[in-house]
Each structure stands twice: as C-alpha cells, then as structure tokens.
Amino acid sequence: MKIRTLMLGWEFPPYISGGLGTACYGLTKAMGRMGMEVTFLLPRMGPVRMAGNPEMTLESGFPHVRLRAVPSSLIAYGRRGNPPSAQPATTGAAVLEEEPGGPAPYGPNICEEVQRYALRVMKIAESEEFDVIHAHDWMTFPAGIALSARSGKPLVVQVHSTEFDRSGEHVNQYVYDIERHGMHAAARVITVSNYTRNIVVSRYSVPPEKVEVVYNGIDFNDFGQAVPPQAAQVGGDKVVLFLGRITMQKGPEYFLYAAKKVLEREKNVKFVMAGDGDRLYGTIDLAAWLGIGHKVFFTRFLRGAEVDRVYRMADLYVMPSVSEPFGIAPLEALQHNVPVLVSKSSGIAEAFRNALKVDFWDIDEMANKIIAVLRHPPLQETLRTNGRKEALRFRWEDSAARVNEVYHKVLNVA
Amino acid sequence: MASVCFYFQVHQPYRLRHYTIFDSDTNYFDEYKNAQVCRKVAGKCYLPTNRLMLDLIRQHEGRFKIAYSITGVILEQFQEYAPEVLASFQELAQTGCVEFLGETYYHSLSFLFSPKEFAAQIDAHKRVVQDLFGQTPRIFRNTELVYNNALAETLERIGGFDAILAEGADHILGWRSPNFVYRPPNTRRLKLLLKNYRLSDDIAFRFSNRGWREWPLRAEKFGQWVNAVNGNGYTVNLFVDYETFGEHQWEDTGIFEFLRHLPAEILKNPDNNFKTPSEVADAYEAVDVVDVPHLVSWADTERDLSAWLGNPMQSNAIHELYNLEGMVKATGDPDLLAHWRKLQTSDHFYYMCTKWFADGDVHKYFNPYDSPYDSYINFMNVLDNLRSRCTPTVPSLRSSTLVPMPA
Numbered sequence: 059m060k061i062r063t064l065m066l067g068w069e070f071p072p073y074i075s076g077g078l079g080t081a082c083y084g085l086t087k088a089m090g091r092m093g094m095e096v097t098f099l100l101p102r103m104g105p106v107r108m109a110g111n112p113e114m115t116l117e118s119g120f121p122h123v124r125l126r127a128v129p130s131s132l133i134a135y136g137r138r139g140n141p142p143s144a145q146p147a148t149t150g151a152a153v154l155e156e157e158p159g160g161p162a163p164y165g166p167n168i169c170e171e172v173q174r175y176a177l178r179v180m181k182i183a184e185s186e187e188f189d190v191i192h193a194h195d196w197m198t199f200p201a202g203i204a205l206s207a208r209s210g211k212p213l214v215v216q217v218h219s220t221e222f223d224r225s226g227e228h229v230n231q232y233v234y235d236i237e238r239h240g241m242h243a244a245a246r247v248i249t250v251s252n253y254t255r256n257i258v259v260s261r262y263s264v265p266p267e268k269v270e271v272v273y274n275g276i277d278f279n280d281f282g283q284a285v286p287p288q289a290a291q292v293g294g295d296k297v298v299l300f301l302g303r304i305t306m307q308k309g310p311e312y313f314l315y316a317a318k319k320v321l322e323r324e325k326n327v328k329f330v331m332a333g334d335g336d337r338l339y340g341t342i343d344l345a346a347w348l349g350i351g352h353k354v355f356f357t358r359f360l361r362g363a364e365v366d367r368v369y370r371m372a373d374l375y376v377m378p379s380v381s382e383p384f385g386i387a388p389l390e391a392l393q394h395n396v397p398v399l400v401s402k403s404s405g406i407a408e409a410f411r412n413a414l415k416v417d418f419w420d421i422d423e424m425a426n427k428i429i430a431v432l433r434h435p436p437l438q439e440t441l442r443t444n445g446r447k448e449a450l451r452f453r454w455e456d457s458a459a460r461v462n463e464v465y466h467k468v469l470n471v472a
Numbered sequence: 473m474a475s476v477c478f479y480f481q482v483h484q485p486y487r488l489r490h491y492t493i494f495d496s497d498t499n500y501f502d503e504y505k506n507a508q509v510c511r512k513v514a515g516k517c518y519l520p521t522n523r524l525m526l527d528l529i530r531q532h533e534g535r536f537k538i539a540y541s542i543t544g545v546i547l548e549q550f551q552e553y554a555p556e557v558l559a560s561f562q563e564l565a566q567t568g569c570v571e572f573l574g575e576t577y578y579h580s581l582s583f584l585f586s587p588k589e590f591a592a593q594i595d596a597h598k599r600v601v602q603d604l605f606g607q608t609p610r611i612f613r614n615t616e617l618v619y620n621n622a623l624a625e626t627l628e629r630i631g632g633f634d635a636i637l638a639e640g641a642d643h644i645l646g647w648r649s650p651n652f653v654y655r656p657p658n659t660r661r662l663k664l665l666l667k668n669y670r671l672s673d674d675i676a677f678r679f680s681n682r683g684w685r686e687w688p689l690r691a692e693k694f695g696q697w698v699n700a701v702n703g704n705g706y707t708v709n710l711f712v713d714y715e716t717f718g719e720h721q722w723e724d725t726g727i728f729e730f731l732r733h734l735p736a737e738i739l740k741n742p743d744n745n746f747k748t749p750s751e752v753a754d755a756y757e758a759v760d761v762v763d764v765p766h767l768v769s770w771a772d773t774e775r776d777l778s779a780w781l782g783n784p785m786q787s788n789a790i791h792e793l794y795n796l797e798g799m800v801k802a803t804g805d806p807d808l809l810a811h812w813r814k815l816q817t818s819d820h821f822y823y824m825c826t827k828w829f830a831d832g833d834v835h836k837y838f839n840p841y842d843s844p845y846d847s848y849i850n851f852m853n854v855l856d857n858l859r860s861r862c863t864p865t866v867p868s869l870r871s872s873t874l875v876p877m878p879a
Contacts, residue, residue, distance in 0.1 A: 436784035
C-alpha cells in the first residue's frame with residue numbers, strides 16, 4: 059500500500075541553519091525519490107519562496123513531495139542558535155502558495171506561537187488526505203497530537219534533539235512536558251541514534267519497544283565531486299575548524315581549552331570557529347581570557363561557497379559537543395575531505411568508525427589527538443580516505459526506507 | 473606414512489599504556505594490563521593446556537610429540553607475572569618429546585627493515601631458549617610466518633637452522649600439497665615445512681563454528697582426515713596459536729576434550745605417528761623447490777602483510793621506528809635499546825590495521841585500543857619520547873659508549 063505522509067517539518071533551502079533543517083530536507087527528498095507520498099508543512103514567516111523556479115525544483119527534483127506553508131514565526135532551535143542573517147529574505151523567487159492573511163506576527167512568547175502553529179496546521183490539514191502524521195521535534199508535537207486526535211491517523215514523532223541535549227540538566231519544564239507528551243502520544247518514536255534512544259527511554263520513560271533508530275544520511279548529489287584535498291594555506295599555519303552553532307550544546311569552550319593546550323606545543327596552528335549562537339560573545343571573551351585570541355578566528359555564520367572555502371583551509375574538523383543526538387556536520391566535513399574528531403557523546407560516535415573520538419570534557423586527550431593529526435600526515439590521510447569512504451555510506455535513501463518500515467509497523471500493513 | 477607435526481605459537485606483546493603528547497616519563501608499558509592478560513591467559517590456556525600436554529606425553533610414552541615457539545617477550549612476562557607457566561614449559565622440555573623453535577626475540581618484523589637487527593634478535597632468542605629449556609633451536613619460524621625466498625637466503629647465511637616454517641598458501645603451492653617437505657631456491661641445505669592451513673584452521677578457527685557443516689569436530693573425525701593423507705604426503709603440519717586452546721576456543725566448546733583424544737585417534741592407525749619439525753626435516757627429503765618471490769604470512773584471508781603494513785599509518789610508524797636504529801644503538805643505553813626493541817613487536821602495528829570490516833574479530837583479540845587511530849597516536853607519542861632520549865647530553869661520550877651488537 060502506498061502510504062501518504064503529512065510531514066510537520068522544518069527549513070527548506072536556501073536557508074538551513076543546522077542539522078534539524080538538513081535532516082528534514084534530506085529525508086523528505088529521499089522519500090520523494092523513492093516514490094513515497096509526502097505533504098510537507100513548512101513554518102514560514104511570509105510566503106513560501108524557493109530559489110529559482112520552485113515549481114521546476116519540486117516537480118523535477120522530488121515529484122512525490124508537495125510543499126505547503128504554515129504561516130508561523132517559529133524557527134528551528136527557537137531563538138537560541140539562529141544567526142540573525144538567517145531570516146528569510148529571498149528575492150526573485152516565485153510564490154508557491156497563497157499567503158493567507160499576511161505574515162504571522164511574532165508571538166509574545168514561544169508557547170503561544172506553538173499553539174498558533176498547531177491551530178494553523180489543523181486548518182490546513184482539513185484539505186489534506188493522509189495516512190500518517192510525522193512530526194519533527196517538540197515545536198511541532200502539539201500540532202501532531204491534536205491532528206492525530208481529530209483525524210484518527212497515527213502519529214510518528216521524530217526526535218532530532220531533546221531538551222537535555224540543548225540545555226543540559228537545566229531543562230525548560232514547558233518544553234520537556236511537550237516532548238514527553240508527544241513521545242507518549244505517538245504510535246512510534248524515531249530517534250536519530252541509540253544515544254538519543256537511551257535518553258528518550260531513560261529520561262522520558264518511553265517504552266523501549268516503541269522507539270526506533272533511524273540514522274541520518276548525507277546528500278551525495280550536492281557533493282558529487284571531491285574537493286581537491288590540498289588545503290589552502292593560511293600563512294603556512296595548520297587550521298583546526300569548529301563549525302556549528304555556538305551554543306552550550308556544541309561545547310565551544312572545550313574547543314578553546316583544548317586549543318590552548320595545543321598551542322603550548324604547536325606554534326603554527328590557527329583555530330577557526332564558524333557559526334553563530336547565544337554563546338558567541340562569551341566564547342570570544344573566553345578566547346581572549348585564555349590568551350589565545352590572536353590564534354582563534356570567529357567567522358560568524360557561513361553559507362555556500364564560504365563553507366566550502368573554510369573546509370578547504372581546514373586540516374581537522376572538531377565537534378566537541380556536550381550532547382549531539384546525531385551529528386551530520388562531521389559527515390559533511392568528510393565529504394569535503396576534512397578528517398574529523400568527534401565527541402563520544404554523539405550519535406555519530408556510535409555509528410561511525412573512521413573518526414577520532416574523545417570525551418568532550420577530556421581536554422588533554424582532545425589536544426593530544428589534535429596535535430597528532432597536525433604532526434602526522436599519514437594519520438590525517440588515513441582518517442580522510444577511510445572516513446570519506448565510510449561517510450558516503452550514510453545515504454538518505456536508507457533512512458527513508460527505514461522510515462517506511464516504521465510507517466508500515468504503525469499502520470500494521472505488510 | 474603420515475606424520476602429524478604440531479607447532480604452537482606462544483606470544484603476548486608488551487602493550488603500551490595510554491601515553492599522550494603531554495607525558496614525558498619512560499614508563500611506556502601498561503604493566504597492570506600486561507600482567508592481567510598474562511595471568512588471564514595463563515589460567516584459561518597456558519596452564520591447563522600444558523598440564524594436558526604433559527599428561528598426553530606421559531600417557532603415550534614418547535609417541536606424542538609437539539613443538540613450541542615461545543617469544544622472548546612472553547618469556548620475560550612469564551618470569552615477571554606468571555612464573556608457574558614458565559615452570560610448566562620447563563617440565564615439558566624435560567620430557568624429551570617437546571621441541572622449541574627459534575624466532576625473533578621480540579616477535580618483530582625486523583627481517584623487512586634491518587637484517588642486522590633481525591640476526592641479533594634471533595641470536596637473543598636462541599640464548600634464552602638455551603638458558604630456559606636446555607635446547608638449541610634448529611627450526612626457524614618468522615613472526616606471523618612472514619616468509620619469502622630472501623628470508624631463506626638470509627637465514628642460511630646466519631646459519632644454525634635446518635628448516636623454516638611457512639604458510640602453505642595456495643598461491644605459492646599451486647597444485648602441490650603442503651604435506652611434503654620442500655626447499656627454497658638458492659639455498660643448499662635448508663628445508664621448508666608448510667602449514668596445512670585447512671586442517672590447522674579447522675582447529676584454530678572453525679572448531680566452534682556451528683554454521684560449519686563439519687561441526688561438531690571430534691577427534692575421531694579429525695583422525696580420519698589425517699588418515700586420508702596416507703599415501704598423499706609425509707606430514708600434516710598443524711601450526712596454530714597456542715591460545716586456540718581455552719582462549720580463542722573456550723573450554724565449553726570441547727576443545728580440550730578434542731585435544732585429549734586426538735593423539736589416541738591418530739595413533740590408532742599404525743601408519744601414523746607424531747614428529748617434531750626437526751624430526752620431519754631429518755626424516756624426509758625435499759620433493760621440490762617452492763619459489764616465493766613475494767612475502768606471505770599466515771594472517772587473514774589475504775595471507776600477506778596488509779594486516780601490519782597495509783595503511784599509511786602502519787608504514788609510517790614502522791619506518792620511523794627503524795629509522796632510529798642507529799641513534800638508539802649509538803647511545804649505548806641498554807634501557808633505551810630494550811624499549812626500542814619492545815616497540816618492534818608486530819602487535820603494535822596490527823592494532824593500527826584498518827581492514828576491520830572483513831577481519832574485525834581476530835584483530836580485536838586483547839587489543840587495548842578502541843580504534844587503529846588511537847593506537848597509532850599512542851605509538852607515535854611513545855616514539856617521540858624515545859627519540860628525544862637518543863640525543864646524548866654529552867656528545868663526546870657517544871663514540872666511546874658504543875656497545876657492540878651481538879653477532
């Protein structure tokens with residue numbers, strides 16, 4: 059049977075601010091390629107615009123996916139990690155869908171906005187036919203729950219990150235309650251790793267048999283040809299790269315503490331921190347306070363060609379996350395031929411072999427491994443070659459096929 | 473006539489401790505871990521298997537014979553961590569039914585990188601076997617059965633050996649059987665004994681595999697396979713890791729029962745007997761020359777050196793290590809020399825192997841590292857420290873403290 063999915067997702071190109079958007083886009087596109095029918099509801103401030111000709115993109119790229127806008131000011135990660143520049147501002151794009159009632163205003167607080175989003179989803183869904191509802195992360199859960207209750211269709215929630223990943227032990231009770239409610243109301247919970255599955259089971263008391271792991275993938279087509287491995291020299295210095303949102307969850311301060319240790323041993327190395335987030339200024343302060351300000355460079359949020367360029371400069375990509383449900387970024391670094399060092403508190407650490415792995419708090423070991431990569435070209439080379447080969451095996455088609463299996467279990471069809 | 477020729481490899485490396493770039497002491501080795509592994513394997517394998525071997529030798533009154541190749545580094549560890557194991561090997565030596573083979577003291581790949589070091593380690597091993605077991609090795613086996621024509625030539629120049637053991641790999645034998653004695657090209661008196669890898673691996677790898685159609689393997693069945701060789705060869709060379717008994721194959725697989733009954737099953741046929749490698753070399757003439765221009769080993773499915781030298785890290789680490797030979801020896805520092813030599817043990821490079829996906833299980837055996845990358849980083853940090861010790865503080869002392877290498 060052909061299952062029709064109503065997907066409550068996040069972020070479509072050209073503006074993707076992080077892993078959640080990348081995952082929703084990659085998964086949906088692969089589902090379309092595999093002939094699964096998806097209606098993707100996208101929260102947008104203002105009309106949905108696509109770069110170039112959107113009709114063409116949708117029909118030729120993934121014919122089974124329809125995109126509909128939900129007027130909402132909700133953005134992935136809330137206001138925690140978004141670059142100011144990521145606000146939608148496309149020009150020259152065609153309007154895909156009628157804009158009902160003008161841009162949705164920013165709600166005075168997030169709770170109201172989440173409720174408003176849910177109401178609008180209910181309204182839009184009245185004109186949709188679907189078999190299963192698939193909601194991504196907590197802000198879409200109330201909408202998913204309500205819609206499931208009204209339509210009688212089963213709800214699948216996918217957890218890309220939990221409140222514990224984002225906030226450590228200082229969880230926002232309101233957010234936690236919504237997450238928990240969504241997980242319990244759902245027929246199945248999809249997590250992006252066993253790491254996250256364990257959190258869902260132990261911290262949200264979800265029965266383990268209800269939780270399925272579906273790893274993320276990476277987009278082949280965007281990286282068809284390898285970037286030349288020759289690093290663009292930065293005054294002869296080696297470059298260690300942090301690329302991601304600069305938030306508590308991503309562990310930027312551990313990167314800096316390790317950088318200081320590295321600099322005690324290696325002079326010709328620079329540290330680049332690419333990204334924005336609520337810890338940006340604190341992190342800049344910390345670099346200065348550690349006395350390594352002259353060796354650490356903050357680029358702010360990068361996109362497109364800038365990302366390619368910073369990868370070309372890099373000798374090593376470091377993901378020192380305190381808690382990382384999956385971690386697509388290291389796979390992207392490897393696609394750009396940059397070897398990776400990742401935190402053991404991540405999904406990618408459990409799923410991937412050809413990476414260096416450290417405990418995020420183990421500054422000495424992080425520095426030890428960074429120095430080893432900088433000093434020993436054969437290590438860099440082996441990590442790069444084997445890592446890239448392994449990264450290419452993380453295909454969105456496989457993730458989509460797993461999601462399809464989950465749908466079949468939920469609908470109890472063969 | 474079919475002779476069964478058993479040789480068991482006994483070896484454990486000195487594993488390195490976690491050593492970062494911030495460490496500066498010279499305690500490179502993980503004493504706790506090495507003692508722990510040594511005692512664990514002693515309890516599960518060495519002691520019970522030695523006891524069983526001793527029983528079998530006594531029971532069969534000289535008709536059951538075996539050979540061991542025991543590396544210098546595990547003999548040192550026995551002395552330090554499990555002296556009762558050493559005593560039980562010495563008891564076996566006194567039966568007259570046990571032969572001890574020669575190899576490189578440090579279980580090294582020195583043949584590939586330094587002929588001088590290779591010769592020195594063979595000599596050091598010979599002396600420790602003489603000291604501990606009262607025998608002079610006449611048969612040589614190189615680390616991991618790494619072998620080619622050049623090794624045979626080198627060994628003949630070194631002298632003192634009658635035969636070499638090697639892997640009976642299909643690609644070197646072609647249509648020929650491993651159950652005969654061969655000789656290498658360009659040598660005058662050395663013989664070549666080749667491992668019957670099918671029958672050896674039936675014991676070492678397949679014994680407990682329930683998916684194998686011969687499972688469960690009993691001594692009786694194995695005896696019949698050996699009988700089948702009668703008329704098609706002289707000798708069945710069964711070369712296996714000693715840890716097969718009790719460690720690779722746990723006791724509950726029935727491996728000890730298999731071993732207990734095997735000699736009687738073999739000897740049931742009056743045409744069969746047991747011979748040690750030197751007895752095989754004495755008893756049978758070489759039937760043909762086996763030409764091995766390229767290196768072979770007994771590892772993995774490839775039977776080549778890719779498990780130790782297959783990726784850039786392994787190649788880099790071992791070359792850097794041997795590049796220090798002159799500097800290390802020039803210091804005349806015996807501790808430094810011993811450390812440098814312990815780093816030559818092939819296991820260190822095996823841990824750096826990235827061919828995991830096919831051969832993963834075997835590579836994990838007592839591997840102290842989570843990944844080959846960690847292993848390389850650790851090794852290079854130790855090597856970096858070792859290199860820093862090679863610079864004599866008083867340069868003028870350098871030439872006067874030169875210690876001559878053993879011949």
